[in-house]
Amino acid sequence: MLTAALALVLVPQAPATAPVRPLRIAAYYPWFPEGWAYAGLDPFTHYRPSMGYYDLADPPTIAHQIRAMQYGNIDAATYSWWGRGSQTDQRLAAHLAGGARLGFRWAVYYEAEGYGDPTVEEIRADLEYLRDSYAVSPGYLKVDDRFVVFVYGDRSDGPGCQAAQRWKRANTVGAYVVMRSFSGFRGCTAYADGWHPYSANKYEFDLPPYAYSISPGFYFAKDPAPRRRRNLRTWARSVRHMSRSATQFHYVISFNEWGEGTAIESAAQWRSRSGYGRYLDVLHAVPEAP
Numbered sequence: 001m002l003t004a005a006l007a008l009v010l011v012p013q014a015p016a017t018a019p020v021r022p023l024r025i026a027a028y029y030p031w032f033p034e035g036w037a038y039a040g041l042d043p044f045t046h047y048r049p050s051m052g053y054y055d056l057a058d059p060p061t062i063a064h065q066i067r068a069m070q071y072g073n074i075d076a077a078t079y080s081w082w083g084r085g086s087q088t089d090q091r092l093a094a095h096l097a098g099g100a101r102l103g104f105r106w107a108v109y110y111e112a113e114g115y116g117d118p119t120v121e122e123i124r125a126d127l128e129y130l131r132d133s134y135a136v137s138p139g140y141l142k143v144d145d146r147f148v149v150f151v152y153g154d155r156s157d158g159p160g161c162q163a164a165q166r167w168k169r170a171n172t173v174g175a176y177v178v179m180r181s182f183s184g185f186r187g188c189t190a191y192a193d194g195w196h197p198y199s200a201n202k203y204e205f206d207l208p209p210y211a212y213s214i215s216p217g218f219y220f221a222k223d224p225a226p227r228r229r230r231n232l233r234t235w236a237r238s239v240r241h242m243s244r245s246a247t248q249f250h251y252v253i254s255f256n257e258w259g260e261g262t263a264i265e266s267a268a269q270w271r272s273r274s275g276y277g278r279y280l281d282v283l284h285a286v287p288e289a290p
Helices: 004-011 060-069 087-102 119-135 159-172 184-191 232-244 278-283
Strands: 023-028 076-081 104-110 148-150 177-178 192-198 204-207 211-213 249-252
Touching: 023 060, 023 104, 023 232, 060 087, 076 087, 087 104, 119 148, 119 159, 119 177, 159 184, 177 184, 184 204, 192 211, 192 249, 204 232, 211 232
Parallel strands: 023 076, 023 249, 076 104, 104 148, 148 177, 177 192, 211 249
Antiparallel strands: 204 211
16 A cells, blocks of 8 residues: 555655665456456466455456555556557556545556567657556656666576667667666676566566565466466565565565466465465555664
């Protein structure tokens, strides 16, 4: 939930030497209901969400998910965005409106960089579109009054810092760009405002001073067995480690990536008395360290 401490993260007002609480942020996927059926599987997951196979064009469903994340002391979420006119684009306004009402923030997660090499002109046009269409919303995440964009990427982005340099040239709108890390990324840090790991198949990943990510396990829908098994004790340990980290972002992977089996929202397999499920119960019990 947004607190005075979080306001220091979004728009710093204290001296530079004052401690600032990290931002707990979750990876969120708005590609449902179409995402429930994929690659010949229906549903495309090993699990059964407690809400059923929902539709994220539905404002009450969005509000329920925001409240669930807030219960887990999650202040914001990255929003998987697949470009102008996509179904995820069409649902973004409703998510921002829900966030504005409930005191929650969203930041676009720019997916296209992970599956191709958008040109400087394409990136600039997308950033201008995001600025003009969405960033004005009080539901959009800001850092230092700049709208935040997380950027996916792949291993080929590493040598020569090609992707980071393209984003640096394209960002004429003042977005706060958080690139995905890769081996050797520290040689490219001058080209981005922040960095994050997307390490869904690892229980924990520490990337100081930028981000600390955690995941409950990994069980891809087409796999016959989990690549990393879920264990609540391991999850609780990861949450404690993350809460003590002084990194800027505490990144929970994920709230609802059901296809990869990293979701932490309530499911039949881990229901709890709170109604939010055992993984969010752990996050609720372990707030961010002051």
